[in-house]
Amino acid sequence: MSSDLDPNSELPTPATDSGEPPASDAETSLSTVENGGAMSDPFSFELQASQVVTDQAVAAASENAVEDLEVKDAQIIFNTVWEDLENEIGHENLRFSKELILLGGAPGSGKGTNSEFISKVRGLTCPPIIVSDLLNTPEAQRIKEAGGMVGDTEVVGILFRKLLQPAYRDGCILDGFPRTRVQVECLHLLIQKMNQLYREYHTTPLAINFRKPTVHAVVLFIDERTSIERQLLRGRKIAAHNERVVLEGAGQEIELRPTDLDPIAAKRRYRVFKEKTWDALQSLKQIYHYHFIDADGSIEEVEQKIRVELDYQSSLELDPETYDAVRGLPLATELGVHARQELVRRLDSYQLEHGELFHAVIDIIEERFMPIIQRHAIAGLAVINSEDTIFEDPLTLAMVIDVFAERGFRGVANINFAETPDHFDLKTGKITCRTKKIFRFQVRFEGSEIRRGGR
Numbered sequence: 113m114s115s116d117l118d119p120n121s122e123l124p125t126p127a128t129d130s131g132e133p134p135a136s137d138a139e140t141s142l143s144t145v146e147n148g149g150a151m152s153d154p155f156s157f158e159l160q161a162s163q164v165v166t167d168q169a170v171a172a173a174s175e176n177a178v179e180d181l182e183v184k185d186a187q188i189i190f191n192t193v194w195e196d197l198e199n200e201i202g203h204e205n206l207r208f209s210k211e212l213i214l215l216g217g218a219p220g221s222g223k224g225t226n227s228e229f230i231s232k233v234r235g236l237t238c239p240p241i242i243v244s245d246l247l248n249t250p251e252a253q254r255i256k257e258a259g260g261m262v263g264d265t266e267v268v269g270i271l272f273r274k275l276l277q278p279a280y281r282d283g284c285i286l287d288g289f290p291r292t293r294v295q296v297e298c299l300h301l302l303i304q305k306m307n308q309l310y311r312e313y314h315t316t317p318l319a320i321n322f323r324k325p326t327v328h329a330v331v332l333f334i335d336e337r338t339s340i341e342r343q344l345l346r347g348r349k350i351a352a353h354n355e356r357v358v359l360e361g362a363g364q365e366i367e368l369r370p371t372d373l374d375p376i377a378a379k380r381r382y383r384v385f386k387e388k389t390w391d392a393l394q395s396l397k398q399i400y401h402y403h404f405i406d407a408d409g410s411i412e413e414v415e416q417k418i419r420v421e422l423d424y425q426s427s428l429e430l431d432p433e434t435y436d437a438v439r440g441l442p443l444a445t446e447l448g449v450h451a452r453q454e455l456v457r458r459l460d461s462y463q464l465e466h467g468e469l470f471h472a473v474i475d476i477i478e479e480r481f482m483p484i485i486q487r488h489a490i491a492g493l494a495v496i497n498s499e500d501t502i503f504e505d506p507l508t509l510a511m512v513i514d515v516f517a518e519r520g521f522r523g524v525a526n527i528n529f530a531e532t533p534d535h536f537d538l539k540t541g542k543i544t545c546r547t548k549k550i551f552r553f554q555v556r557f558e559g560s561e562i563r564r565g566g567r
């Protein structure tokens with residue numbers, strides 16, 4: 113290994129210790145490649161939303177899962193509910209909401225807190241439908257109190273009936289639906305039926321009642337710890353409120369969920385969400401408008417994130433085909449949420465699976481990179497060139513970037529090729545060059561602002 117770092121590396125044109133300019137046009141940035149491994153389940157990034165809910169999209173999503181028993185269950189459940197509704201209220205009265213806003217997220221993620229605000233942003237005047245509040249049978253109550261989920265048949269039957277109320281004709285927020293894959297399938301089937309009704313009636317005087325549906329999924333993300341904290345916080349607030357009502361004899365008591373008082377039950381609710389609901393919500397991306405919100409932060413901050421996300425998507429009125437072309441790419445907001453966990457996983461795997469190499473890289477950083485970085489502490493940016501052959505292995509470049517990230521620096525690695533004259537033929541005048549590989553690391557960090565003292 114040669115000791116070929118440039119301790120005097122300066123901006124903007126860094127030089128190697130040989131003094132030769134390293135840059136070339138054939139610059140290959142590895143930083144993004146190496147730093148962006150796929151995310152692991154259950155929080156994987158998948159497809160983004162599509163603009164229009166076409167039958168093909170819905171059918172394709174169902175087709176993928178056709179072998180699945182849950183899908184068959186969903187079809188049976190849906191058909192039963194639909195038939196009952198047709199018999200009860202009649203085919204031409206199956207008038208559902210034009211716009212459905214599916215508000216999802218772990219318990220305590222802020223669905224209740226933010227639904228009023230979302231209604232305002234979307235111009236809805238009807239109150240949100242809180243799906244768990246619709247489930248009031250003694251059996252459903254018992255399941256809810258234990259932190260479990262009520263059966264899909266019951267949920268779908270009650271919810272579809274509720275959606276038919278005239279107050280929801282233009283649109284409504286569904287707080288807590290869908291929560292399972294079966295419910296997602298039932299939603300797809302409902303949208304298919306609504307599209308059929310649209311086609312059936314769109315040249316008739318009843319057309320206004322059967323508009324093409326639009327569906328937005330707004331998913332609030334928080335981690336387990338925050339979910340439990342907020343459930344318990346809600347429990348304490350409601351208990352205090354109810355005590356005041358009893359004491360003062362004025363006001364109305366609010367229903368207190370037993371899971372909001374018990375950390376173990378609150379944790380169980382989060383686990384049920386993670387195991388049953390998270391994937392179901394993720395699958396909505398493939399078909400509907402999908403808004404992923406990092407719901408960590410104060411209520412005002414979360415509101416702001418929701419506003420930005422909803423404004424952003426509604427201002428982008430892309431052609432469906434254009435949107436389809438880009439929707440497979442993950443959103444920056446989603447990547448950020450799990451970047452830290454992914455970094456930890458990668459660093460641990462270097463230590464476990466490539467321990468020797470990892471320690472060699474750390475030694476180089478400590479002994480040769482850090483002195484240069486320290487010298488650039490005011491600028492907050494150092495560029496280091498190396499010809500060390502250890503960096504021929506792309507894994508070592510990833511290690512450098514990740515180690516810097518772990519320590520709070522932002523690292524970028526490039527490979528540069530420099531042509532240097534090696535041989536001059538006196539007879540022919542021909543110059544033969546040698547190509548040198550130079551590894552360049554840019555390291556950024558918060559610089560220190562030092563001002564000159566007053567005169």
Ligand SMILES: Nc1ncnc2c1ncn2[C@@H]1O[C@H](COP(=O)(O)OP(=O)(O)O)[C@@H](O)[C@H]1O
Binds near residue numbers: 218220221226349410
């Ligand atoms: N961004 C936030 N910061 C702090 N507390 C919050 C935030 N969002 C919600 N809460 C509180 O967390 C608790 C649960 O919120 P809630 O809206 O009822 O969640 P969900 O309806 O998703 O279960 C409530 O006490 C609420 O006031």
